[in-house]
Amino acid sequence: MTIGLSTYLIYLAISIALTIWVGRTLHKNGRVFLVDVFHGNEALADSVNHLLVVGFYLINFGYVSLVLNLGYTIETAEQSVEALSVKIGMVLLVLGGMHLFNLFVFSRMRRRAHTHQQPPVGPDAFTTVQQEAA
Amino acid sequence: MLSLTVLYDIECGLCRRAHEWLADQLKLVELNFVPCASDEARRRYPQLNHDLTKQDLTVITEDGWVYFGPKAWLMVLWALARYRDWSYRLAAPELLPTTKRVVSAISQNRYQISRAAGLSN
Numbered sequence: 001m002t003i004g005l006s007t008y009l010i011y012l013a014i015s016i017a018l019t020i021w022v023g024r025t026l027h028k029n030g031r032v033f034l035v036d037v038f039h040g041n042e043a044l045a046d047s048v049n050h051l052l053v054v055g056f057y058l059i060n061f062g063y064v065s066l067v068l069n070l071g072y073t074i075e076t077a078e079q080s081v082e083a084l085s086v087k088i089g090m091v092l093l094v095l096g097g098m099h100l101f102n103l104f105v106f107s108r109m110r111r112r113a114h115t116h117q118q119p120p121v122g123p124d125a126f127t128t129v130q131q132e133a134a
Numbered sequence: 135m136l137s138l139t140v141l142y143d144i145e146c147g148l149c150r151r152a153h154e155w156l157a158d159q160l161k162l163v164e165l166n167f168v169p170c171a172s173d174e175a176r177r178r179y180p181q182l183n184h185d186l187t188k189q190d191l192t193v194i195t196e197d198g199w200v201y202f203g204p205k206a207w208l209m210v211l212w213a214l215a216r217y218r219d220w221s222y223r224l225a226a227p228e229l230l231p232t233t234k235r236v237v238s239a240i241s242q243n244r245y246q247i248s249r250a251a252g253l254s255n
Contacts, residue, residue, distance in 0.1 A: 116218060120208050120225035123199035127182045 004073060007080040014084075015064040015091045019057065022095050026102055027053045033106040037113045052105075056098060063094050137164035138213055139178070140206075141192040144169035146244045147253030149191075156210065163213040190241045204237040 027049060034045035067090060074080050140156075143149045153167055168175050170187040179194065186192075186202070193206040201209045212221035224233040240247065247253075 116222070120212050120221040121201065121205045123195070124202045124205060125200040127179050127194065127198050127200050129194070129196070129198045130178050130180055 003075070003077065003080055004070075007070075007074050007083055008068065010080075011068065011084055011087050012064070014088055016061075018088075018091060018095060019060040019064065022099055023053050023057055023060075026056060026099065030102065030106055033110055037106075037109045039113070052102065056102065059098060060091075060095060064091055067091075137166060137196055138209060139166045139168055139194045140210060141168055141170040141175055141187045141194070143188065143191075143244070144172075147248035148240075148244045148251065151253050156214075159217075160215040161213050162215050162218060165210065165213055190238075203241065204234040207237050208233070 030052065031045060031049050034049050035042055038044045038048070067087060070083055070087075074083060142153060156165060156167075168178070170192065171184040175182070175187070176184060182192075182194075182200070190203040191206040191210075193201040193209040195201075208221045208225050211217040211224070223229060
């Protein structure tokens, strides 16, 4: 196996492992947020959580696959380590960005779900209500 | 707040059409429609100024809080699943003056609008 091919394989192994780790963390810890957003409807929360994680995996694996190509030949172990650090650094930054975006979406959904229980405007007056005759 | 009572003008074609449209909408809060200044309205709300309710739409919560005119329209929007977001947008400080002007203009000219649209009796 050439050093170039091993570099690609190491890159893929590390990127896939990192993506799965972040995806599982999101899946496990995002659930609590979503259950709160959907007012305790756990079935809906689980469904949305799963769909979000699928989207996360698709975007990340798509990115990992797109930037696989180095565009030059690797001849020494030193070049291999350098190439790996650049590629994995990029994958980490994208993962970090996606993770923060996910948190932003969760907290926004949660805030909306809470504030939207209140009427948009305050009342003008108060009147007594005659209860229905029993 | 589980339900809102809407006092509307039964003599206005536009209001009756709006009532029919509202009946078909998915609601987050129950809406009860009572003609304004009717016996039913006077019985339910003995202390309310019923002459005023003839001038513009009035919404009353179960606990007796009264929303009048443009605020009543916003409360009706807020009750609808599809338009709750819009009620907040239209009630935002930047848009509220425009909302009030437009809604008041429609309310004050509702008989003319009904006639022009062919909705009167």
